[in-house]
Amino acid sequence: MGSEEHIWASSYDGRLDDIFALQSDIARKVSRTLKAKLLDTEKARISRKPTESIDAYSLYLKGRYALNNRTKQGMEEAMKFYEQAVSRDRKYAKAFAGLADSLLLMGSYGYMNAKDAYTKAKELVSQALVHDENLPEAHVSLGFLLEAFHYDFAGAQEQFEHAISLSPSNWQARHWYAIDLAISNRLDDAIGQLLRAWEADPLSPQIGTVLGGFYAYEGRKEEALGTWERVLRSNPNNVPLYLNRGIFYAKHLMEEQALSDMKQALSLSSNALELKCLLGYVYAMLGHIDEALKLLKEIKSDQESGHDHVPPFYLAILYAGLGDNDQCLGHIEKAIDDRSAEIESLIHDSMFDRVRSDPRYVDVLSKSGIDRAKKGDSEEDGYLVTVGETSTGKKVETLRLNALH
Numbered sequence: 001m002g003s004e005e006h007i008w009a010s011s012y013d014g015r016l017d018d019i020f021a022l023q024s025d026i027a028r029k030v031s032r033t034l035k036a037k038l039l040d041t042e043k044a045r046i047s048r049k050p051t052e053s054i055d056a057y058s059l060y061l062k063g064r065y066a067l068n069n070r071t072k073q074g075m076e077e078a079m080k081f082y083e084q085a086v087s088r089d090r091k092y093a094k095a096f097a098g099l100a101d102s103l104l105l106m107g108s109y110g111y112m113n114a115k116d117a118y119t120k121a122k123e124l125v126s127q128a129l130v131h132d133e134n135l136p137e138a139h140v141s142l143g144f145l146l147e148a149f150h151y152d153f154a155g156a157q158e159q160f161e162h163a164i165s166l167s168p169s170n171w172q173a174r175h176w177y178a179i180d181l182a183i184s185n186r187l188d189d190a191i192g193q194l195l196r197a198w199e200a201d202p203l204s205p206q207i208g209t210v211l212g213g214f215y216a217y218e219g220r221k222e223e224a225l226g227t228w229e230r231v232l233r234s235n236p237n238n239v240p241l242y243l244n245r246g247i248f249y250a251k252h253l254m255e256e257q258a259l260s261d262m263k264q265a266l267s268l269s270s271n272a273l274e275l276k277c278l279l280g281y282v283y284a285m286l287g288h289i290d291e292a293l294k295l296l297k298e299i300k301s302d303q304e305s306g307h308d309h310v311p312p313f314y315l316a317i318l319y320a321g322l323g324d325n326d327q328c329l330g331h332i333e334k335a336i337d338d339r340s341a342e343i344e345s346l347i348h349d350s351m352f353d354r355v356r357s358d359p360r361y362v363d364v365l366s367k368s369g370i371d372r373a374k375k376g377d378s379e380e381d382g383y384l385v386t387v388g389e390t391s392t393g394k395k396v397e398t399l400r401l402n403a404l405h
Contacts, residue, residue, distance in 0.1 A: 050092065050093070050094055051088075051089045051091075051092045051094075051095075052089065053088045053089040053092070055085075055088050056085040056086075056088035056089040056092050056095060057085075059081045059082070059084045059085035059088065059095075060081070060082065060085045060092070060094055060095050060098060062081040063077075063078040063079075063080075063081030063082040063085065063095070063098050063099075063102070064078070064098060066078040066081060067098070067101065067102055067105070068204070068205070068206070070105070070109070070205070070206060070238070070239065070240055071239055071268070071269065072106075072109070072111045072269070072272070075102050075105055075106050075109070075111060076106075076111075078098070078102045079099060079102040079103070079106075082095050082096075082098045082099035082102060083099060085098075086099065091131045092131070093127075093128045093129075093131035093132035093135045093137075093138060094128070094132075094135065094137055096124050096125075096127040096128035096131065096138075097124070097125065097128040097135060097137040097138045097140075097141050098137070099124050100121040100124035100125045100128065100138075100141045100145075101121075101137075101140075101141055101144070101172075103117045103118070103120050103121040103124065104117065104118065104121045104141065104144050104145065104148065107121070107148070107339070107340070108148060108340075108342075109274075110274045110310070110311035110313070110314060110340055113309070113338070114148075114149075114311070114338055114339040114340040115149075115338055115339055118145060118148060118149035118339060119149075121141070121145060122145055122149070124141075125138060125141045125142050125145055128141065129142070134166060135166075136163040136164075136166040136167035136170045136173060137163075137170070137172070139159045139160075139162050139163040139166065139173075140159070140160065140163045140170065140172050140173045140176060142159045143155075143156040143157070143158075143159030143160040143163065143173075143176060143177070143180070144156070144176050146159060147176075147179070147180055147183070147343075148339060149339055151343075151368045151369045152369075153180055153183055153184060153369065156180050157177070157180050157181075157184075160173050160174075160176060160177035160180060161177070164177065169200045170200070171197040171198070171200040171201040171204055171207060172197075174193045174194065174196050174197035174200070175193075175194065175197045175204075175206060175207055175210065177193050178190040178191070178193040178194045178197070178210065178214070179210070179344050181193060182214065182217075182344040182347070182348060183343050183344050183347060183370070185347065187214060187217060187218060187348065190214055191211065191214050191215070191218075194207055194210060194211040194214065195211070198211065203234055205231050205234070205235040205238045205240075205241065206240075208227050208228065208230060208231035208241070209228070209231060209238065209240045209241045209244055211227050212224045212225070212227035212228040212231070212241070212244060212245070213244050213349075214348075215227060216244075216248050217348040217349065217350075221252075224248065225245070225248075228241055228244065228245050237268055239265050239268050239269050239275075242261045242262070242264045242265035242268070243261070243262070243265045243275065243278055245257075245261050246258050246259075246260075246261030246262040246265065246278075246282060247262075247278065247281065247282060247285075247351065249261060250262075250281070250282040250285040250286055251285060251350055251351075253285075253286065255286050258282050258285075258286065259282065259286075262275075262278065262279045262282050263279075265278075266279060272308075273299055273302055273303075273308045273310045273314075274310055274311060274314040276295050276298065276299055277295075277299060277310060277314035277315055277317055277318040278314065278317060278318075279295060280292040280295035280296055280299075280318040280321065280322075281317045281318050281320065281321035281351065282321070283295065283321075284318070284321030284322050284323075285321050289322070292318070292321060292322060293322070295318075296318060296322075299315070299318075311335065311338075311340040312331040312332075312334035312335040312338065312340060313331070313332070313335035313340045313341050313342060315327075315331045316328050316329075316331035316332045316335060317351055319331060320351055320352050320354060320355050321351070323354055325354070325355045325358050325360075328352075328355045329355060329358065329360050329361065329364050332346065332355075332364050332365075333364050333367065336364070336365075336367045336368045337367070341368065343368055343370065346365060346368075347365075347370065
């Protein structure tokens with residue numbers, strides 16, 4: 001635990017256009033005060049001026065703030081800010097990476113067609129790397145793209161590790177690296193990365209939300225709830241957290257708390273259809289099958305009328321709660337095909353416990369490059385990542401060539 005002892009402080013006066021020199025100076029002075037040795041890559045990074053446009057930099061910061069809200073509105077606002085930043089400076093690598101992240105998250109959360117979002121993001125990641133091939137944020141984006149779009153988990157791991165080597169304090173790199181580790185059935189390592197990410201950014205609601213979820217995967221109930229409570233103290237309107245905790249409460253048959261969290265999430269998200277799927281799951285887990293079926297009917301009606309599109313992964317969750325293995329497996333397969341599946345949830349989350357015992361489940365998961373380990377193939381039974389060496393090599397090489405030329 002830190003002592004909260006006052007170590008260093010200073011005041012600065014200057015113009016906004018001196019901000020980059022000021023940041024470099026602060027980083028060096030803090031490093032000297034803490035007697036920390038900066039790596040050569042870190043020295044180069046803090047000395048480099050990312051853009052000549054203060055307007056572009058200001059827009060980039062606004063985009064990053066909006067994106068951290070992790071709501072559809074926040075992601076859409078972030079895209080606009082990043083687009084404006086790029087228009088101010090067509091060589092601003094961080095802005096290209098930020099715009100890529102916006103699209104990656106829009107696809108991941110189901111707010112855009114995942115394949116469309118990832119295809120657009122690929123070009124933006126390439127642009128970011130063209131302008132700065134050593135930009136940690138660009139390698140983080142590339143890692144996400146390899147994992148979520150190409151299901152190249154080994155290639156993603158390389159990118160996250162490279163980003164961390166360039167910037168050990170990059171919390172986003174450790175956050176998404178942790179998800180990749182969870183997919184590889186390395187939950188303890190994943191939790192370790194999340195804890196280090198949280199040290200780097202203790203106010204990040206994303207890290208705390210995922211960390212609580214991983215504790216829940218391991219059955220560490222009190223740690224999960226304590227982590228989520230810590231996040232809510234500083235981020236009382238965090239939708240993903242309410243969803244995670246509401247589902248957790250439902251699994252433990254804590255009806256009042258579960259429905260309170262789910263309804264709070266829905267009210268903060270304008271009753272989005274994908275969230276209605278999760279509420280349907282909660283109703284089913286709590287034994288309110290009629291309410292779950294009613295929601296399913298409403299969702300189908302809205303889809304058929306063309307009002308909105310519900311990613312199949314969310315429908316798979318609802319069908320999992322209803323115990324309809326045929327529909328659940330069919331929608332998981334669709335989600336894997338259209339890249340809207342959360343692979344680590346399919347492996348670890350107890351939402352899918354009922355369908356996981358179905359022998360067809362392993363066959364469906366294998367479409368994403370994941371197979372259940374045969375007894376004796378590893379030190380423990382579980383899921384192993386199996387990626388074809390040749391095809392993976394081609395994917396990574398192609399993407400890197402596109403990014404650098």
